[in-house]
Amino acid sequence: MTSIIFIVPILLRVLYGTGIRIGEALSLQNKDVNLSESCILVKDSKNGKQRIIPISKSLSAACQDYLYHREKLPVLQSGDSPFFISLNGSATVHHTFYCWFRIVLRAAGIPYTGNYRGPRIHDIRHTFSCHALAKMAESGVDLYTSLPVLSTYLGHQSLNATNGYVRLTAAMYPDLLKDVDMICLNVFPNIENYETN
Secondary structure: OHHHHHHHHHHHHHHHHHOOOHHHHHOOEHHHEEOOOOEEEEOOOOOOOOEEEEOOHHHHHHHHHHHHHHOOOOOOOOOOOEOOEOOOOOEOOHHHHHHHHHHHHHHOOOOOOOOOOOOOOHHHHHHHHHHHHHHHHHOOOOHHHHHHHHHHHHOOOOHHHHHHHHHHHHHHOOOOOOOOOOOHHHOOOOOOOOOOO
């Protein structure tokens, strides 16, 4: 399990900085990560849709630093090789990263209450989405007209999967969304115990 410790920080940062799913991140190949253009190509998505994800300059620089250290490993790399590898050059396995995620939670003093109650790795995607909506609201962007953009970015098949983030953002930042027309808040049905994808 110690063989992937060097990718844990960059993988967590990629998940938070892009909102992609853990499976999408672990499926990235070297040729999918274009740091000169600051974007990644997600090909192996849950819904079978390819999409290009822009990344910030700071995330691009962190990925460059990861590559600098990764290239010191005695493993052969090609464009088809996995972007996130263990110390022996093999692809990172979901289960191993889940174990490290729990170690990180414990080190941060965050209690882990189980797979269904969390915190889960997928919750990083939820956090990204809520922060993206909060930033749009702070910038004065109409959240309901920008919802299709976020939905496409996240690779959702419907707005219904993305709508839960509006309600979650409203619960987390009640003052932030006070200017949103309350009539519009009910355009999408309220879904109890929703699970976004």
